[in-house]
Amino acid sequence: MALDVQTRQTDSGVTVLAPNGRLDVAGAPMLKDAIGDAVKNGVPRLVIDMEGVSFVDSTGLGSVIAALKLVRSSKGGDLRLAAPNQQVRVVLELTTLDRVFAYYPTVEDALTDF
Amino acid sequence: MRTPSLTSEFSAPFEFHATLTSLDDALDTLHDSIHRLRERTGGAVDDTNVMLFESALAEIGANVLTHGRLEGPADAPVEYLLRLEGHTALATFTDRGPPLHNHLTRAMPEPYSEAGRGLAIARQVLDELGYEREGEINTWRLVKRL
Numbered sequence: 001m002a003l004d005v006q007t008r009q010t011d012s013g014v015t016v017l018a019p020n021g022r023l024d025v026a027g028a029p030m031l032k033d034a035i036g037d038a039v040k041n042g043v044p045r046l047v048i049d050m051e052g053v054s055f056v057d058s059t060g061l062g063s064v065i066a067a068l069k070l071v072r073s074s075k076g077g078d079l080r081l082a083a084p085n086q087q088v089r090v091v092l093e094l095t096t097l098d099r100v101f102a103y104y105p106t107v108e109d110a111l112t113d114f
Numbered sequence: 115m116r117t118p119s120l121t122s123e124f125s126a127p128f129e130f131h132a133t134l135t136s137l138d139d140a141l142d143t144l145h146d147s148i149h150r151l152r153e154r155t156g157g158a159v160d161d162t163n164v165m166l167f168e169s170a171l172a173e174i175g176a177n178v179l180t181h182g183r184l185e186g187p188a189d190a191p192v193e194y195l196l197r198l199e200g201h202t203a204l205a206t207f208t209d210r211g212p213p214l215h216n217h218l219t220r221a222m223p224e225p226y227s228e229a230g231r232g233l234a235i236a237r238q239v240l241d242e243l244g245y246e247r248e249g250e251i252n253t254w255r256l257v258k259r260l
Binding site (some may be wrong): 002006022025026055057059061062063064065066068069076087091094095096097099100102 | 137138141145162164165168169172173176181187222225226227228229230232234235238239
């Protein structure tokens, strides 16, 4: 099952990426490409809308960590996760990455004050 | 008095077998096997535990299908078996790839590391994670009470 990633830009200049499918060893390269494209276009403030992500594995998490490092290397750049399902939240907690990523219940919440 | 076997709650013993080749298809197959297990148990097991088992299964499966094939053919077959014994899920992956060393002792890497969490996740969520090399055959064994 390939991961499909939709990208949109908000009026305030935040890029919202919405992957759909499994963010795993097979799907992670698609998200990585979409993030690479998004970061080329100005200040990298990204929200990853996880609502459509049914499952995440360690390689999928690795692609999100790579994105976080990439955006934070630019002044004013940051990344927020929105609407992770229970499996994603549990894996973030198991790996203690819940301390690294701010995650929000909805995209709207993630966009507030961003 | 003997306690009735927990398997009696399920309509029939559950067993799923597949030969895995390409990574994408193999991952679909692994998730499909868990979907079938959920259907068979019909809510008689803890769904969070099934989810954790699925996470471990995907980690070990991806590991066997990628790292385990670095020195051999990219589509070398891996035999996968999932079965339920009472409320305990048991899965095995068997392949003829090169031997793996020191994988089971890996700790969770530091937060900003982009790789190396798969086996640590599996070890954390499973009741038992075993690897053995017998002759030219690698066998991974994953066990979790659901």
